[in-house]
Amino acid sequence: MIITERRHLKKILKNIDKFEKVLIVGCRGCSAVCSTGGEREVELLAISLRLARKKEKRSLITKEYTFLRQCDPEYIKILPELARDFEAIISLACGVGINLISDLYPNLRVYPGVETLFYGANVALGIWEEKCRGCGDCIVDLTAGLCPIARCPKGLLNGPCGGSQEGKCEVNLNVPCIWHEIIERLKMRGELDKLDEIFPPKDWRSAFGEGVRKKIRKDLIL
Amino acid sequence: MSYQGNNFERNLKNNFEMNEKRMKIFFCKNALSLDLDYIKEKFPQAEFKEYSCGGVIETKEILEALEKDFEKVLILVCSKGNCENKIGNLKAEKKILEARKYLEEIDIPTDILTIEMIKDFKKDELEKILRD
Numbered sequence: 001m002i003i004t005e006r007r008h009l010k011k012i013l014k015n016i017d018k019f020e021k022v023l024i025v026g027c028r029g030c031s032a033v034c035s036t037g038g039e040r041e042v043e044l045l046a047i048s049l050r051l052a053r054k055k056e057k058r059s060l061i062t063k064e065y066t067f068l069r070q071c072d073p074e075y076i077k078i079l080p081e082l083a084r085d086f087e088a089i090i091s092l093a094c095g096v097g098i099n100l101i102s103d104l105y106p107n108l109r110v111y112p113g114v115e116t117l118f119y120g121a122n123v124a125l126g127i128w129e130e131k132c133r134g135c136g137d138c139i140v141d142l143t144a145g146l147c148p149i150a151r152c153p154k155g156l157l158n159g160p161c162g163g164s165q166e167g168k169c170e171v172n173l174n175v176p177c178i179w180h181e182i183i184e185r186l187k188m189r190g191e192l193d194k195l196d197e198i199f200p201p202k203d204w205r206s207a208f209g210e211g212v213r214k215k216i217r218k219d220l221i222l
Numbered sequence: 223m224s225y226q227g228n229n230f231e232r233n234l235k236n237n238f239e240m241n242e243k244r245m246k247i248f249f250c251k252n253a254l255s256l257d258l259d260y261i262k263e264k265f266p267q268a269e270f271k272e273y274s275c276g277g278v279i280e281t282k283e284i285l286e287a288l289e290k291d292f293e294k295v296l297i298l299v300c301s302k303g304n305c306e307n308k309i310g311n312l313k314a315e316k317k318i319l320e321a322r323k324y325l326e327e328i329d330i331p332t333d334i335l336t337i338e339m340i341k342d343f344k345k346d347e348l349e350k351i352l353r354d
Contacts, residue, residue: 009327040282044324047285052328054289 001121002030002094003128004037004114012045012090013052015111019087020059022049024113025079026066027093034128036114037092039066045090045113070097073104083108119150136206136213142194144185151178157202243269245352246287249298250276250314252306254343261345265352268296276300277310284321284335295321296351297337304341311339 016022024046031037046062053060065082069075070093079101083089088109091098095116102110118130133150139157140147149155153171159179163170167180186192206213245268258270269292273279276299287295297318299311315337322332338351 009324013328043282044285044320047282047289048324048328051285051289051325051330055328055330 001033001119001128002096003117003120003130004031004034004092004094005117006036006041007113007115009045009048009052012111012113013049016049016060016088016090021061021086021088022063023083023086023089024049024062024064025070025082025089025091025093026064027070027091027097028066029069029071029093031092031094031114032066033122037094039064042066042092045092067093069093071100073100076101076104080105080108133207135202135204137203139199139202142197142199143182144189144191146178146182146185148178148182243267244292245269245294245296246271246292247296247298248273248276248279248283250274250279250300250305250310253298253300253311253340254348256343256345256348261348261352264349268352275307275310276305276314277307277312279314279317281317281320281324284317285324288325288330288334294334294336297335298343298348298351299337299339301339301341315339 024042026032026037026039026042028038032039032041035041042064046064050060050062063082063086067075070091076097079089083105088111089101090111090113091101092113094114095112098110098112101108117128119132119134120128120130123129130150132147133155135149138147139149148157148159152159153169154161156179160177160183161170161179164177164180167177167184169175169177183192183195186194203209243266245265247268247270249270249272251272251274253276254272262268262270271283276297279297284295284297297314299305299314302311305311318335318337322335325332325335340347343351
């Protein structure tokens with residue numbers, strides 16, 4: 001899941017300062033699950049922005065709508081029609097949704113209503129943790145399912161580093177050293193020999209080596 | 223109407239004197255079993271809304287009350303450990319905190335939102351809260 005957090009209202013107000021009619025669009029995908037961009041948050045944002053404007057004795061007309069997803073052209077097809085009478089759009093989807101809207105509808109002014117943080121898991125109520133960096137060359141088959149790229153602050157492929165003490169990361173003592181965890185888990189499984197394998201250098205091109213990443217699957221193209 | 227500083231206080235006072243409904247009170251029916259008619263008569267400026275539990279009060283409604291020109295919002299729920307639904311009062315507290323966070327970001331004083339947690343509000347207690 002893509003983890004997002006609510007954007008400070010002052011930033012949003014600055015973006016829409018010169019507009020009087022604003023469309024606020026939520027996303028029932030990841031940002032709804034994060035409680036930052038579903039229907040509820042869309043309504044809260046709309047009321048808060050109107051309150052802020054009221055305080056300044058200025059008007060703000062809002063319209064709220066929540067898409068099933070904003071990262072798929074099919075779902076946002078009706079956006080130009082929805083936005084017809086509005087000067088700007090605030091999107092509560094992750095950065096993917098906002099970029100897609102901007103790509104598809106260059107004449108629509110779209111501004112972020114959330115900050116996009118990372119790919120993570122909801123480990124407890126109200127707590128999300130990064131688990132993957134989306135590098136495109138997965139090595140967790142060798143590391144007991146734990147990703148050192150996302151979960152080691154140094155992204156080491158041959159940890160633990162010298163700063164790891166008693167299973168804790170030197171960068172943040174509240175965080176376990178992921179390489180310590182990897183080794184302990186492999187030992188427990190009797191698979192420590194997996195780390196004896198000498199594998200070729202990681203292919204970072206799949207992460208950020210060749211510009212914007214793109215995946216084409218001909219089997220799905222109609 | 224201003225939400226800021228002295229103007230806000232002055233407006234509130236004036237409106238109370240004019241007997242306009244300026245305070246919205248969301249309350250859990252389990253926390254407030256006393257006869258409300260007397261209170262409503264004594265504090266005509268307050269508008270009451272009853273809920274089956276404090277947990278179902280929504281942040282949206284709190285902010286909407288302010289948008290509708292209520293100048294204060296008061297939530298009355300059961301004290302901690304005494305909610306019939308276990309955590310309804312805690313949820314109400316979270317909603318108030320959430321609403322305050324929104325207000326804080328747009329420079330509206332957060333003390334216009336109040337929550338009181340009492341096991342079973344007595345007439346005198348409620349009168350004191352409303353007077354304060």
